Structure formats: C-alpha cells, structure tokens
Amino acid sequence: MDNAITDLPRGMQECLPDYRDIHEVAVPPYTDVEHHTWATLYANQQKVLPGRACDEFLAGLEAVDFPADRIPRLADISDHIERHSGWRLTRVDGLVPNYEFFKLLSERLFPSTDFIRRPDEIEYTPSPDMFHDLLGHAPLLVNPRFCAFFEAFGRAGVAAFERMPEGHPARDWLPRIYWFTVEFGLIRNPGGLRIYGAGIVSSPGEVLHSLSDATTKHAFDLDVIMNRSYDIWHMQDDLFVIDSFDQLEDSFYTWARSHGLLN
Numbered sequence: 001m002d003n004a005i006t007d008l009p010r011g012m013q014e015c016l017p018d019y020r021d022i023h024e025v026a027v028p029p030y031t032d033v034e035h036h037t038w039a040t041l042y043a044n045q046q047k048v049l050p051g052r053a054c055d056e057f058l059a060g061l062e063a064v065d066f067p068a069d070r071i072p073r074l075a076d077i078s079d080h081i082e083r084h085s086g087w088r089l090t091r092v093d094g095l096v097p098n099y100e101f102f103k104l105l106s107e108r109l110f111p112s113t114d115f116i117r118r119p120d121e122i123e124y125t126p127s128p129d130m131f132h133d134l135l136g137h138a139p140l141l142v143n144p145r146f147c148a149f150f151e152a153f154g155r156a157g158v159a160a161f162e163r164m165p166e167g168h169p170a171r172d173w174l175p176r177i178y179w180f181t182v183e184f185g186l187i188r189n190p191g192g193l194r195i196y197g198a199g200i201v202s203s204p205g206e207v208l209h210s211l212s213d214a215t216t217k218h219a220f221d222l223d224v225i226m227n228r229s230y231d232i233w234h235m236q237d238d239l240f241v242i243d244s245f246d247q248l249e250d251s252f253y254t255w256a257r258s259h260g261l262l263n
C-alpha cells in the first residue's frame with residue numbers, strides 16, 4: 001500500500017492545504033510549454049462547451065474571465081470569485097483529506113492546485129491539475145445557489161466527522177454525493193440536458209461522452225447516490241440529473257437533516 005501511495009502521480013497524493021492568504025503564495029515559474037498547455041486546453045473546451053455546459057456554468061465562465069493564452073494566477077481568479085460570491089481559493093499540492101476538505105468548503109474556501117498537466121496528458125489525466133480545478137470548478141463558485149449547496153455540503157461533511165463515530169458510513173456518503181454532483185452532475189436547462197460537473201466540463205472527451213447515448217442518465221436521488229460506488233479511472237457511464245440548483249440545495253438539506261448531518 002505504501003508503494004501504491006508513493007507511485008501516485010502529482011495531484012493524487014494527499015496533502016494539507018496551504019493556509020496562507022493566496023496573495024502571499026509565490027506564483028510558480030511556468031514554462032512556455034506549460035502556458036501553451038493551458039491555451040490548448042482552454043481552446044479545446046471553448047469549442048465543446050457552448051450548448052453542452054449549463055447556462056449557469058457558461059455565465060460563470062464569463063464572470064471569472066480566464067485568460068485564453070496563459071496560466072492565470074490563483075490570486076487573480078480568487079479575487080474574481082470573491083467579488084461575486086465571497087468564496088476564495090486556497091493553494092494545495094494534491095488531494096486534501098476529506099475532513100480538511102469539508103472544513104475548507106464550510107469556510108467558503110476552495111482548494112486549487114497551481115501546476116498543470118504534461119502535454120501528453122492533454123486528452124486525459126485522472127489526477128486533478130489547475131486546469132481542472134480552475135476551469136472545472138471556478139465558474140460555479142460565482143453562482144449563489146450552487147455556492148449555498150456547496151457550503152452546506154461542507155458543513156455536513158464536517159458533521160460526518162465531528163458528530164458521527166469513527167467508521168460511520170456517513171463519511172463515505174459525502175464523497176459519493178460530491179462525485180455524482182460537483183464532479184459529474186448533469187442538469188436540465190430550458191434548452192435541454194446540460195453539464196455542470198467539473199470532471200466533465202474540464203475534459204473534452206468526457207463532455208461528448210456524458211451527453212451521448214453511451215451513458216445512463218438517472219433521476220436525481222440522494223438516497224441512491226449515497227450508496228453508489230464510483231470508478232475514478234474511467235469515463236463515467238452512470239450520471240444523475242438535477243432539475244435546478246434550487247433542487248440540488250433543497251434536496252441536500254432534506255437529506256442531510258434526515259441523517260443528522262445538518263440542523
């Protein structure tokens with residue numbers, strides 16, 4: 001097991017967040033190749049997202065205002081987000097352990113890496129990098145309904161650790177809900193079925209796959225999702241569809257209260 005952990009690619013290792021103010025964190029010296037990787041990924045997604053990503057995501061994308069040709073500074077994106085919703089970014093090296101992750105969300109802080117995938121990983125990388133963290137997540141961090149859900153989700157996650165005994169299944173329920181909503185969620189917009197999950201919108205292949213007939217679209221039901229396992233290494237074949245972010249927030253509150261995770 002130890003070997004498996006040290007062999008994990010960058011971004012897949014567990015680490016604690018850098019709790020300094022994002023403006024005090026030095027920007028890494030990105031190479032021209034890395035800026036080009038961002039520009040390529042960004043151009044690819046600009047081609048596939050219109051008409052596929054949800055209206056709320058596309059509005060958020062405009063509000064966040066990413067540069068098209070170079071890697072943005074986390075502090076600049078954090079400032080854009082904060083002006084709209086009060087949420088901020090904090091820098092991390094990889095995956096934050098669940099309890100610390102939930103705590104960040106409950107404090108309206110979203111962790112982002114500050115490194116980008118290698119050029120040979122442009123099509124697909126299972127490990128989160130800053131393209132996924134920023135392009136995938138930042139646009140909805142300016143949406144008030146999504147943010148209300150996300151903060152409540154963080155508080156319920158903290159409660160799963162602080163109120164429930166060790167080994168309680170609640171500690172597994174929250175990551176599953178995260179997976180099938182924040183990372184791989186679909187939503188019904190007036191124009192039709194659209195994407196809001198960060199794991200989909202940040203991957204060209206996953207965007208096309210998710211809306212195709214190759215996937216099964218399930219009615220949104222947190223009591224089903226909480227017990228549903230998932231596979232992080234392959235394209236997702238089972239997706240859950242919400243009607244709106246109001247529904248996501250309301251049903252999450254109902255679910256979390258019924259399980260003693262929110263008051």
Ligand SMILES: [Fe+2]
Binds near residue numbers: 128132136137198199
């Ligand atoms: Fe993510």
